[in-house]
Amino acid sequence: MKTHTSNQVLDELARESxxxxxxxxxxxxIKVRKEKNKTMKKRTxxxxxxxxxxxxxxxxxxPSVVQAIQRLLGYIPGVGFVEQSTPLRILQDxxxxxxxxxxxIVSQAVTDSEHLRLFYQVENIPTLDTAxxxxxxxxxxxxxxxxxxxxxxxxxxxxxxxxxxxxxxxxEFSALPPEDYSVILVLPCLxxxxxxxxxxxxxxxxxxxxxxxxxxxxxxxxxxTPTAKVVPQATLSIADHISxxxxxxxxxxxxxxxxxSLSSDSKEVGLSLVESxxxxxxxxAGQNVVISEDVTLPGLETARSPQxxxxxxxxAGPFAAGKAKLTIDQMWIGRQANESFxxxxxxxxxxxxxxxxxxxxxxxxxxxxxxxVTKNLYDEGLSFNYEKADDVxxxxxxxxxxxxxxxxxxxxxxxxxxxxxxxxxxxxxTLTSYDEFIPGPWEATIDLPAFTDGSxxxxxxxxxxxxxxxxxxxxxxxxxxxxxVGGQLILMDILPPDNYYHIMSATLTGSKPIDMGIxxxxxxxxxGKTLIYSTNDGLTFRDxxxxxxxxxxxxxxRDLGALWSPDGSLIAFSKGPVTGLIGAAGPHELMxxxxxxxxxxxxxxxxxxxTAQAWMPDGKNLIFTTRRAEGVLVQSxxxxxGKVTLLTTVNYQNAGIAVxxxxxxxxxxxxxxxxxxxxxxxxxxxxxxxxxxxxxxxxVTVPQWSPDGKWxxxxxxxxxxxxxxxxxxxxxVESCKIIPLTSLQGYVTSWR
Amino acid sequence: MTEEQAIQRLKKGDIGxxxxxxxxxxxxxxxxxxxxxxDEETAKDAVQETFLRVYQRIRFFDETRPFEPYLLRSVxxxxxxxxxxxxxxxxxxxxxxxxxxxxxxxRATSTEDQVEYRQLKQEILNGISKLSPRERxxxxxxxxxxxxxxxxxxMHEVAPGTVKWLLNGxxxxxxxxxxLESDQS
Numbered sequence: 001m002k003t004h005t006s007n008q009v010l011d012e013l014a015r016e017s018x019x020x021x022x023x024x025x026x027x028x029x030i031k032v033r034k035e036k037n038k039t040m041k042k043r044t045x046x047x048x049x050x051x052x053x054x055x056x057x058x059x060x061x062x063p064s065v066v067q068a069i070q071r072l073l074g075y076i077p078g079v080g081f082v083e084q085s086t087p088l089r090i091l092q093d094x095x096x097x098x099x100x101x102x103x104x105i106v107s108q109a110v111t112d113s114e115h116l117r118l119f120y121q122v123e124n125i126p127t128l129d130t131a132x133x134x135x136x137x138x139x140x141x142x143x144x145x146x147x148x149x150x151x152x153x154x155x156x157x158x159x160x161x162x163x164x165x166x167x168x169x170x171x172e173f174s175a176l177p178p179e180d181y182s183v184i185l186v187l188p189c190l191x192x193x194x195x196x197x198x199x200x201x202x203x204x205x206x207x208x209x210x211x212x213x214x215x216x217x218x219x220x221x222x223x224x225t226p227t228a229k230v231v232p233q234a235t236l237s238i239a240d241h242i243s244x245x246x247x248x249x250x251x252x253x254x255x256x257x258x259x260x261s262l263s264s265d266s267k268e269v270g271l272s273l274v275e276s277x278x279x280x281x282x283x284x285a286g287q288n289v290v291i292s293e294d295v296t297l298p299g300l301e302t303a304r305s306p307q308x309x310x311x312x313x314x315x316a317g318p319f320a321a322g323k324a325k326l327t328i329d330q331m332w333i334g335r336q337a338n339e340s341f342x343x344x345x346x347x348x349x350x351x352x353x354x355x356x357x358x359x360x361x362x363x364x365x366x367x368x369x370x371x372x373v374t375k376n377l378y379d380e381g382l383s384f385n386y387e388k389a390d391d392v393x394x395x396x397x398x399x400x401x402x403x404x405x406x407x408x409x410x411x412x413x414x415x416x417x418x419x420x421x422x423x424x425x426x427x428x429x430t431l432t433s434y435d436e437f438i439p440g441p442w443e444a445t446i447d448l449p450a451f452t453d454g455s456x457x458x459x460x461x462x463x464x465x466x467x468x469x470x471x472x473x474x475x476x477x478x479x480x481x482x483x484x485v486g487g488q489l490i491l492m493d494i495l496p497p498d499n500y501y502h503i504m505s506a507t508l509t510g511s512k513p514i515d516m517g518i519x520x521x522x523x524x525x526x527x528g529k530t531l532i533y534s535t536n537d538g539l540t541f542r543d544x545x546x547x548x549x550x551x552x553x554x555x556x557x558r559d560l561g562a563l564w565s566p567d568g569s570l571i572a573f574s575k576g577p578v579t580g581l582i583g584a585a586g587p588h589e590l591m592x593x594x595x596x597x598x599x600x601x602x603x604x605x606x607x608x609x610x611t612a613q614a615w616m617p618d619g620k621n622l623i624f625t626t627r628r629a630e631g632v633l634v635q636s637x638x639x640x641x642g643k644v645t646l647l648t649t650v651n652y653q654n655a656g657i658a659v660x661x662x663x664x665x666x667x668x669x670x671x672x673x674x675x676x677x678x679x680x681x682x683x684x685x686x687x688x689x690x691x692x693x694x695x696x697x698x699x700v701t702v703p704q705w706s707p708d709g710k711w712x713x714x715x716x717x718x719x720x721x722x723x724x725x726x727x728x729x730x731x732x733v734e735s736c737k738i739i740p741l742t743s744l745q746g747y748v749t750s751w752r
Numbered sequence: 753m754t755e756e757q758a759i760q761r762l763k764k765g766d767i768g769x770x771x772x773x774x775x776x777x778x779x780x781x782x783x784x785x786x787x788x789x790x791d792e793e794t795a796k797d798a799v800q801e802t803f804l805r806v807y808q809r810i811r812f813f814d815e816t817r818p819f820e821p822y823l824l825r826s827v828x829x830x831x832x833x834x835x836x837x838x839x840x841x842x843x844x845x846x847x848x849x850x851x852x853x854x855x856x857x858x859r860a861t862s863t864e865d866q867v868e869y870r871q872l873k874q875e876i877l878n879g880i881s882k883l884s885p886r887e888r889x890x891x892x893x894x895x896x897x898x899x900x901x902x903x904x905x906x907m908h909e910v911a912p913g914t915v916k917w918l919l920n921g922x923x924x925x926x927x928x929x930x931x932l933e934s935d936q937s
Contacts, residue, residue, distance in 0.1 A: 014783035
């Protein structure tokens with residue numbers, strides 16, 4: 001009998017070898033930011049498109065001719081594509097299991113002849129109120145499925161959603177055998193909980209039944225075979241070899257899922273990637289329709305080859321029925337090459353030895369310079385550094401004269417390992433492939449059907465800050481600050497050389513911000529004399545006049561987001577889980593203390609993932625958010641009675657909330673359909689929402705109110721201004737006037 | 753934020769998506785790397801290096817495939833390279849066959865005696881430490897990441913039989929460690 005699995009044995013060994021509470025996030029994010037700074041140079045603009053472009057139009061005929069063909073495949077929202085050659089079996093009823101305070105609900109499960117997909121949700125994960133737990137104690141094991149004959153099926157993940165106090169998952173297993181109608185979902189532990197102390201070995205019995213005939217399975221509508229409209233060409237460009245076809249769609253109650261592919265008729269042109277900002281859908285009325293790739297839906301094309309790139313996009317916004325045009329502006333393709341050079345590693349190449357090469361290879365009109373090569377230490381392989389233009393990446397260098405054990409690399413390096421040991425004599429290296437960014441466009445026309453109920457979805461209202469209004473504001477000659485707008489800002493910006501977040505003090509006048517040291521989440525006292533902010537060691541006070549700092553006794557790096565009360569007598573903050581472990585379940589407690597850091601006490605400790613957001617002007621109520629599966633609850637808590645009042649909900653789990661100085665409105669971050677970032681203002685209870693910012697693909701976040709309540713200051717991630725940090729901007733909430741503050745970057749956390 | 757949303761955000765250039773991926777996956781990545789490198793600092797370096805590579809190449813990531821196996825395969829690859837750079841020369845007499853570690857793992861999974869279990873864990877740890885990084889990786893892939901030999905062969909772009917060879921081929925090196933005679937291997 002097995003008492004431990006091999007996985008458990010090695011897991012124990014690994015965790016016993018590692019220190020407690022290792023969190024790579026901070027250091028790693030600094031490196032990532034540096035990397036972004038280094039590599040996110042503006043991509044070379046394609047100022048000249050190919051002289052003549054071949055546009056292959058996939059022309060669907062008029063809607064009446066489009067035949068909806070009930071194929072063997074169908075689509076079920078929340079499940080995905082299902083194969084219907086055999087009857088579908090579905091979960092008879094949702095299954096709810098309660099263990100102490102924890103609830104596990106399996107709400108949906110469908111098995112076809114190929115896969116079983118199920119969705120379950122866990123609420124109130126048990127937490128561990130001790131700092132002695134180790135990171136490796138946090139459960140990360142997926143459930144299994146036990147069949148009636150005892151066979152265990154392993155899970156694959158389709159999606160997961162974690163919000164501190166709970167999580168949901170969609171999993172995929174092999175299909176249930178045809179004769180099986182009962183199965184047991186086995187959860188060795190609950191993800192994010194603690195394997196040793198928490199709930200373990202949960203078995204949830206599930207019964208399946210044949211799907212009723214009237215179960216809603218949306219058909220996949222096949223469009224007629226597209227006709228290629230070929231423009232005679234004297235010379236074909238690379239783009240000419242690539243065709244775009246949209247040949248299927250699924251129409252659900254609220255959206256259309258478009259399916260098709262890009263294909264290349266040349267074996268020398270592989271298809272790598274279309275970046276999301278490079279694909280557009282314009283409807284029959286000439287309006288842009290928001291579309292996004294659905295990563296949970298596999299492509300329907302079964303034949304995979306480098307020359308075929310399946311596309312699955314769903315509409316997220318409203319659209320007009322009729323002929324729409326899908327356009328891909330540019331894309332990454334894979335190219336073959338055969339350019340070689342030789343170098344002599346000498347008779348006794350040493351591990352770690354580097355040879356400077358500076359060999360220039362020209363492939364497809366692109367110059368790639370191989371800067372140097374190093375013989376790996378103890379690894380019988382070579383690593384190369386190379387330089388190239390931004391429209392080339394993923395360069396593959398190989399020694400074709402010797403068997404290799406694979407290899408690979410990044411945007412500026414690559415390498416391989418010799419299978420049979422390091423060769424002797426001259427080595428010939430061949431550049432065999434690379435990825436290239438090429439201009440299109442490629443277009444496909446498709447008749448978008450009307451919605452089944454005959455209505456058209458209500459379009460979103462225009463926002464104050466859009467991509468076009470932002471661009472216009474940047475180009476405006478009049479960007480003077482209006483009278484009466486001033487005060488002191490506390491913001492976070494990433495500064496060299498350490499590339500950590502620093503707390504900065506700034507004004508709107510354009511004077512140079514003052515660096516007040518490493519930290520985040522700064523809040524200035526109402527009298528402007530003292531700052532409180534978070535550091536890795538805990539909450540820290542800073543005297544603005546003298547610059548002196550001191551830690552708040554009893555706090556640690558788990559204490560975040562300090563907020564000074566309006567009268568300056570109290571400070572609220574959020575406290576992370578006691579264990580301090582990564583990915584562990586909450587709670588995130590709301591804390592309060594006196595303005596000198598004394599009398600720290602819990603304001604709310606309810607196992608929820610709570611975050612203090614803002615004080616109400618009366619100083620008696622604190623606005624906070626609690627993460628949930630679909631976003632956050634925006635709530636207030638009375639600091640004297642502890643009474644919690646639900647104000648509204650927001651559909652973004654990381655939403656920041658700012659309260660207007662008169663306490664009547666909130667400004668908040670929300671997510672628009674198609675994963676677009678936006679900023680709204682509304683009444684305190686969420687009524688009368690107004691869209692303030694929707695500048696996709698520019699991301700606008702972190703609103704703060706001006707002291708007079710007439711303006712919002714927000715962070716605008718416009719990479720044409722800064723490739724690294726967002727630029728600040730003022731937006732008047734009444735007039736929609738936009739004033740870009742191009743000399744200020746970062747995120748504002750306090751405005752007095 | 754879901755993993756898919758994190759990847760989508762990262763593809764849009766929002767590095768907040770990376771933070772989410774790190775939070776979700778660093779623990780298992782660290783343990784995987786640590787088993788191969790046998791050194792915490794090198795393991796941390798390997799995981800950081802892997803995440804940086806993920807960031808550089810995220811636009812080429814096929815979102816229809818699960819992220820964790822993709823990440824852990826990269827962690828294994830990077831950890832091998834880093835461990836081999838760190839490795840001190842080990843004489844043949846100090847080396848052990850992966851197959852012997854396999855046997856120790858098999859015994860550890862079946863014993864009900866906690867004392868014996870702890871002792872076996874120590875022997876496994878000692879045994880793993882005496883393997884080369886590449887051999888440790890084979891053990892980790894097979895017994896920690898639960899990859900099949902077929903998956904391992906695909907991962908390393910070798911024939912399936914090569915994996916068996918990797919598990920068994922160095923067996924004759926284990927004599928002094930296990931006190932066995934050469935003909936028993």
